[in-house]
Amino acid sequence: MEHTWDLSFLYESFEDPAYLADLARWPEMIAEQKALLESGLGDQEKLEKLFALDEDMSALTDRLFNFTSLTLAADASNSVAQQYEDKLSLIANESSLVGSAITRYVGSLSNLEEIIASSEKLQPIAFILREMAEEAKHTIP
Secondary structure, three states: OOOOOOOOOOOOOOOOHHHHHHHHHHHHHHHHHHHHHHOOOOHHHHHHHHHHHHHHHHHHHHHHHHHHHHHHHHOOOOHHHHHHHHHHHHHHHHHHHHHHHHHHHHHHOOOHHHHHHOOOOOHHHHHHHHHHHHHHOOOOO
16 A cells, blocks of 8 residues: 555645746745845835735745645655755755845834835734834844
């Protein structure tokens, strides 16, 4: 009896062009976040774009990590999966640094409540934004 799962709803394999495209797309999305942070956009537009991108990035990273971790759960000795897990971890470190920068940015907005109130896109994530602003008070520059 074979003890593996059919993960084809995520990706066919680690050589699947969709997997490789998503793996390449993630660092590009991180670079987009950095560019948005440094852009001259107004705060509301910047936040809306950052969080739309974050939502897309979360879906992408969930697929990548789920495929890799479920492959390893079925076969912990799968060296290809282990290599990709290492690659994902390195990208995740970079993503975490940018996430911290976003948190600091949100925390720097003295008019956050006004921005939230004036944006239908930000109102559903108001709690998250407020939590980030609070967290920013306790982060290292």
